[in-house]
Amino acid sequence: MIRNVLPWQGAPSSPERDTPEIRRALRVRFRRASLFTVPASIPTATLYCAVLWRWADNGPLFIWWAIVMLQLVTYWPVHFRTEELSSAWQRNAGLAQIAGGIAWGLLPLIAMPSDPQWQMFVAAMSLGVMASNAIFAATLGSLFLAFLGPFTTVTLIGFALNTSGSTRWVALGLTVYSAGFSAVLATIRRADDIEAASLGINNGQLAADLETESEALRLANADLARVNDQLEHQATHDGLTGLAGRQLFVERLDTALAGEEEAGTVGVLFLDLDRFKFVNDSFGHAIGDALLRAVAMRLRSVVGEDELLARLGGDELVAMVRLGPDSSPAEAADRFLRSFENPFSLTGKLVTVGASVGIAVSDGECSGADLLRFADTALLRSKTSGRGRATVFDAAMRLELDRRSRMADELRDAVRTGDGLTAFLQPIVDLDTGMPVGAEALSRWLHPDGQRSAGAYMDLASELGLEADISIGVIEAVAEYQALQPYGPGAPWITVNMPPQQLDHVFEHFGSSATLANLTLEITERAAVTDLEQARRLLSEARQAGAKVLLDDFGVGQSSLSLLTDLPLDGIKIDAGFVQRVTSSHSARAVVQTITDLGERMGLTVIAEGIETREQSDLLRRLGVRLAQGYLFSPPMPLKDFPGWCTAARARALAKQSGVSAG
Numbered sequence: 001m002i003r004n005v006l007p008w009q010g011a012p013s014s015p016e017r018d019t020p021e022i023r024r025a026l027r028v029r030f031r032r033a034s035l036f037t038v039p040a041s042i043p044t045a046t047l048y049c050a051v052l053w054r055w056a057d058n059g060p061l062f063i064w065w066a067i068v069m070l071q072l073v074t075y076w077p078v079h080f081r082t083e084e085l086s087s088a089w090q091r092n093a094g095l096a097q098i099a100g101g102i103a104w105g106l107l108p109l110i111a112m113p114s115d116p117q118w119q120m121f122v123a124a125m126s127l128g129v130m131a132s133n134a135i136f137a138a139t140l141g142s143l144f145l146a147f148l149g150p151f152t153t154v155t156l157i158g159f160a161l162n163t164s165g166s167t168r169w170v171a172l173g174l175t176v177y178s179a180g181f182s183a184v185l186a187t188i189r190r191a192d193d194i195e196a197a198s199l200g201i202n203n204g205q206l207a208a209d210l211e212t213e214s215e216a217l218r219l220a221n222a223d224l225a226r227v228n229d230q231l232e233h234q235a236t237h238d239g240l241t242g243l244a245g246r247q248l249f250v251e252r253l254d255t256a257l258a259g260e261e262e263a264g265t266v267g268v269l270f271l272d273l274d275r276f277k278f279v280n281d282s283f284g285h286a287i288g289d290a291l292l293r294a295v296a297m298r299l300r301s302v303v304g305e306d307e308l309l310a311r312l313g314g315d316e317l318v319a320m321v322r323l324g325p326d327s328s329p330a331e332a333a334d335r336f337l338r339s340f341e342n343p344f345s346l347t348g349k350l351v352t353v354g355a356s357v358g359i360a361v362s363d364g365e366c367s368g369a370d371l372l373r374f375a376d377t378a379l380l381r382s383k384t385s386g387r388g389r390a391t392v393f394d395a396a397m398r399l400e401l402d403r404r405s406r407m408a409d410e411l412r413d414a415v416r417t418g419d420g421l422t423a424f425l426q427p428i429v430d431l432d433t434g435m436p437v438g439a440e441a442l443s444r445w446l447h448p449d450g451q452r453s454a455g456a457y458m459d460l461a462s463e464l465g466l467e468a469d470i471s472i473g474v475i476e477a478v479a480e481y482q483a484l485q486p487y488g489p490g491a492p493w494i495t496v497n498m499p500p501q502q503l504d505h506v507f508e509h510f511g512s513s514a515t516l517a518n519l520t521l522e523i524t525e526r527a528a529v530t531d532l533e534q535a536r537r538l539l540s541e542a543r544q545a546g547a548k549v550l551l552d553d554f555g556v557g558q559s560s561l562s563l564l565t566d567l568p569l570d571g572i573k574i575d576a577g578f579v580q581r582v583t584s585s586h587s588a589r590a591v592v593q594t595i596t597d598l599g600e601r602m603g604l605t606v607i608a609e610g611i612e613t614r615e616q617s618d619l620l621r622r623l624g625v626r627l628a629q630g631y632l633f634s635p636p637m638p639l640k641d642f643p644g645w646c647t648a649a650r651a652r653a654l655a656k657q658s659g660v661s662a663g
Helices: 020-052 058-080 087-111 116-137 140-163 167-236 246-258 276-283 285-300 329-340 368-384 395-417 458-464 467-484 500-510 525-530 532-544 560-566 576-581 586-602 614-622 639-662
Strands: 265-274 308-313 316-323 344-346 349-351 354-361 390-392 421-430 436-447 450-453 493-497 519-524 548-554 571-574 605-609 627-629
Touching (some): 246 265, 246 308, 246 368, 265 276, 265 329, 329 390, 368 395, 395 458, 421 467, 467 493, 467 500, 576 605, 576 614
Parallel strands (some): 571 605
Antiparallel strands (some): 344 349
């Protein structure tokens, strides 16, 4: 075990310790230690010489002094020269420690007085020197052992001095012990210094790594914050124009309404671009998007610092404005409408569009969502009044909106409970024979205030997402009616109005039942062209289930002729507008004649709707129209009344045929 701690054997080491960084740190520790130990050695040695001069010979004392100086000289390159930790450096450090131990150990041998009272003084001084070396040269655990050993030794020396009287041999033993003790301390100190240096290097590297990781974490947090800001901006702003979105607009609007008393009255302007669909259809959606960006940029220039502009979707823009004591809603609207006076330059094209505006002003009680809804209602009035103008939401509109809100609640309840909503049938007859051949199923709402036709509430039902439920209810009523009738294959067929997009809900509701096989579906051009590919797919599925398909209001749309080839159709219904003018307009007669001939050539059933007079009926029959419906034959009637009407109509038709035959 001794060889592992002797200074000339070197302290335990590893490749991690034998590095330039550890060597530099170790030299620094030796230099700092020398600032205490080396200067302290000279005055300590001088003090010993002064104390012992009176009873020691000068010669031995100067020999001891020379040894001390030799130790200091040996220490000098160890502490202050810049060589690396070579073998010579380690050897010099060990020899310096041993030389110091021998020097201080020889002191009692050289200067031990014969007077017993001074002998204990010399022993105590030696003990103090060794204890101080242990304190400054060892760790806490090693300090205990290094201090306990000399203390025990000196105690034994004192015991020996008092019993044997042989001071010279005891002093010699103390010298030998001091040499070994100094060697142990040198090894401990050097190992501790290397450990401390390694720890310092590792701590420094750890601190650097932590600083690097902290910087990386800071940068990652900054990137994450930037990404979060981008995601939040995308969630609250319109991607096309960069304007605020609906959610952010309503939140800011509610905040403004909460502080309205201090900042002034809050108003909302709801803008809708006039002729925007024409721009999209004529120049393409890319130009339409460019127009929206240009409009947004121009409107930003008229928005105040405490105001907000937002895009809700499509060509709908909204603005939150502040109205002071001297400003009116009309002036605020005019500020925005003037932005549309000059055309917009879009990729070399000059595009002119206008805008319709609805305005709503806070009354101190409404929420942001309410104010937005009021402005939307006023916008609808502007658009129906001729476009290019601004309308302020007023008390009359408030009453109408409240009425519509109550109607929406009542309609939801009617659909949910099934009470009040029913199906009526309007007959379709053969113009040649007068025989009933079919009927159109029409939804009716038996409201407590009076019966309401589908035209009075189906738009509202569409807004509320109830249109499919109402259509399914009509189909179920018709299916139940057909199941109760004793008619065979020649029984009147029944048509049901339905947008093609609702067929998904119908298929899901009825599943694989044969309900659709007994129905004829009527679709309008407007509903079909909304998504032509979807309409084609769904109508094909309906025909595979056995249903027939009629194109309603044929002749009034821009794409009616193309739909005849794009959709799977079984027939067409001539729009009532042509039918009602057929007796007074040559052009209307020509259109009816053309549609009839076209349908016959394409193998499609042609039905004229909206016949109100006998003159119209006779003329349509001469033009080749075979089937028709209208108030001339019968208004819509409850399902329970239809069988009786059909029986009476057949009797009249047979009587008429008998009269003709008899004549």
